[in-house]
Each structure stands twice: as structure tokens, then as C-alpha cells.
Amino acid sequence: MVRSKLVWFAAAALVLACVGAVVARLLLPSGPLAPDFTLTDQNGQPYTLSAHRGHAIALFFGYAHCPDVCPTTLAALARAKRKLGASAAGFDVVLVTVDPARDTPGVLKRYVHLFDPAFTGLTGTEKQLEPVYDAYHVYHEIASGKGSANGYVVAHSSAVQFIAPDGRLRGTGDWSDSPDELATLMQQAQS
Amino acid sequence: MIAALALGTAILVSDAWSRPAIGTGVVYARIANTTGTPDRLDAARTPVARVVEIHRSTAGSAAMNGMVMTGVMSMQRVPALTIPAHGSVTLAPGGYHLMAIGLRHDLHPGERFPLRLHFATHGWATVTVRVRPI
Numbered sequence: 001m002v003r004s005k006l007v008w009f010a011a012a013a014l015v016l017a018c019v020g021a022v023v024a025r026l027l028l029p030s031g032p033l034a035p036d037f038t039l040t041d042q043n044g045q046p047y048t049l050s051a052h053r054g055h056a057i058a059l060f061f062g063y064a065h066c067p068d069v070c071p072t073t074l075a076a077l078a079r080a081k082r083k084l085g086a087s088a089a090g091f092d093v094v095l096v097t098v099d100p101a102r103d104t105p106g107v108l109k110r111y112v113h114l115f116d117p118a119f120t121g122l123t124g125t126e127k128q129l130e131p132v133y134d135a136y137h138v139y140h141e142i143a144s145g146k147g148s149a150n151g152y153v154v155a156h157s158s159a160v161q162f163i164a165p166d167g168r169l170r171g172t173g174d175w176s177d178s179p180d181e182l183a184t185l186m187q188q189a190q191s
Numbered sequence: 192m193i194a195a196l197a198l199g200t201a202i203l204v205s206d207a208w209s210r211p212a213i214g215t216g217v218v219y220a221r222i223a224n225t226t227g228t229p230d231r232l233d234a235a236r237t238p239v240a241r242v243v244e245i246h247r248s249t250a251g252s253a254a255m256n257g258m259v260m261t262g263v264m265s266m267q268r269v270p271a272l273t274i275p276a277h278g279s280v281t282l283a284p285g286g287y288h289l290m291a292i293g294l295r296h297d298l299h300p301g302e303r304f305p306l307r308l309h310f311a312t313h314g315w316a317t318v319t320v321r322v323r324p325i
Contacts, residue, residue, distance in 0.1 A: 075210060149292045150244070155264065158263070
């Protein structure tokens with residue numbers, strides 16, 4: 001008797017959870033289509049965003065000579081992806097450079113692969129990159145490296161934009177989010 | 192990881208860590224001053240990089256296409272860092288950090304390298320930095 005009550009209770013909880021998920025999905029519809037672009041990936045191959053439908057994507061902007069904020073973001077995204085395990089296997093993490101003069105495909109390959117061999121690094125000509133920065137509202141400014149041996153640094157927007165498998169924007173995070181917070185955003189982008 | 196101390200126990204440097212990097216790397220640490228007088232971190236050296244500088248990341252905003260954007264991160268070089276008397280300073284992501292410029296090899300997760308820190312009053316301290324695994 002107790003057992004059958006438990007079964008009913010579990011069934012009711014499951015139904016409620018499903019209804020909840022559907023309601024949440026309706027309350028949180030996907031955003032606009034992520035602006036499309038074609039850039040060059042870390043292997044020197046063309047990368048067109050819209051050709052990656054079916055995969056959820058975390059897109060952010062940074063550069064290899066950025067020692068603090070960019071590796072913090074990459075490490076947190078790598079940890080978030082690892083936390084989710086097999087359910088995040090198809091999740092793509094894509095870094096678009098704000099420093100095309102230094103970030104060649106080869107440099108980006110060495111860089112992103114230190115964090116996760118499945119990560120993607122994109123570069124291009126300034127003419128190809130400027131419309132992408134504009135479309136994603138990414139501020140970037142080369143600051144003279146006056147008094148620093150690093151040459152120059154690039155001040156840049158630190159947002160991480162999450163794109164759902166249907167190609168629509170689904171959320172944003174930033175460099176200061178913990179791996180747990182980024183994992184939640186990844187799961188939402190995949191749902 | 193707790194590692195290293197400078198000249199007796201006057202200045203204590205602990206939890207020195209880094210990130211995977213190519214070209215330009217980072218070092219974070221906690222620096223405590225157990226004495227009654229402030230000291231200043233004013234130089235650093237490591238065999239894995241050509242130069243080490245003190246930098247600070249700051250979050251700001253900027254105008255772009257008629258909109259004001261927050262979350263714009265930038266970095267400034269800082270000539271020296273004061274460690275207050277009976278106090279401490281933590282170098283951490285998004286704030287003060289050491290920038291290791293001109294890395295002689297890529298820094299891989301798990302590797303360790305030595306770093307020397309110079310304090311105006313207490314001289315040189317050597318610590319071991321660990322590249323934190325992902």
C-alpha cells in the first residue's frame with residue numbers, strides 16, 4: 001500500500017516536472033537568431049556559424065596575449081563542460097580574436113587547445129571581423145602598451161554569449177561566472 | 192598549495208598559481224606582511240619569461256554604436272604594489288596579477304616553475320608557481 005502510494009507520488013512528481021519544463025520553455029523563449037558570419041578557424045579552415053546548427057555554442061571574444069580575463073573564461077568554460085560530462089559532449093566553445101594581428105590560426109590552435117582540444121579559435125581580416133564585433137556589440141580597443149613589455153593590450157567586452165542548437169541567442173554570462181553558473185547557462189542553451 | 196617565504200617570516204607568499212598560456216602568462220598569489228611596517232613588491236623575475244610586470248585588470252564601460260557597453264575589461268601596468276603592515280594583498284583573476292611576458296615555452300596544466308619576487312625592504316623571495324590544471 002505504502003509502495004503504491006510512493007509510485008503514485010513519483011508519477012505525479014514526474015508529470016509536474018514535465019509540465020514545469022514546458023512552462024519554463026514557454027516563459028523563456030529563444031532570443032533572436034545569432035548573427036551569422038564566416039571566419040577562419042584554428043586549422044585555417046572556413047568556419048560559418050550557421051553551419052553549426054544542431055550544436056549549442058558559447059561564443060566569446062578575447063586574444064591569446066590576454067593573461068588574466070581570457071584564460072579565466074576559457075578555464076571556467078572547460079570546467080563547466082567537464083562538469084556536464086556526456087550531456088555537453090556536443091557543446092562548442094568558440095573564441096573569436098580581438099587581436100587578429102597576433103592571433104594567427106596556428107597561435108589560436110596552441111592557445112585554445114591548452115584548455116580543451118575540442119575548443120575552436122577564430123580569426124580573420126579586420127574587414128571580416130569588424131562586422132562580427134558590431135553584430136555582437138563587442139567593444140574592443142587596442143591600448144598602447146606604454147611602459148609595458150607586452151607590446152599592447154586590448155580592452156574588450158568580456159561577455160560570453162550562448163547560442164541554442166536552433167541558432168538563436170539563449171543567454172549571456174561573463175568572465176566572472178563560476179564553472180557552475182556557466183554550466184547552468186550551457187544546459188539552458190541546450191534545452 | 193602553500194609555498195615559500197621571504198627572509199624569515201616577515202613576508203609570506205602563498206598559493207602562487209598560474210594558468211595555461213602561450214606568449215603571455217599570469218601569476219596569482221597571496222602576499223602577507225607580518226611586520227609592523229608596509230613593504231612594496233617592486234620587481235619579479237622568472238626563468239620561463241623574458242619580463243615580469245605587475246598589472247591590474249579593471250572593468251569599465253565604453254560607448255559603441257550609440258550604446259554604452261559595460262563589462263569592458265582592460266589592464267594597466269602598476270609600478271609597485273604596497274603590502275600593508277600586518278596585512279595582505281591577494282593577486283587574483285580580474286584584479287592585480289603578475290604578467291609574465293615573452294614566455295620561453297607554452298605553460299601547460301600541472302607544470303611548475305620558479306618565480307622570484309623583490310620587496311623594497313625585505314629583498315628577494317623565491318616561490319614555486321603551479322599551473323593550475325583545468
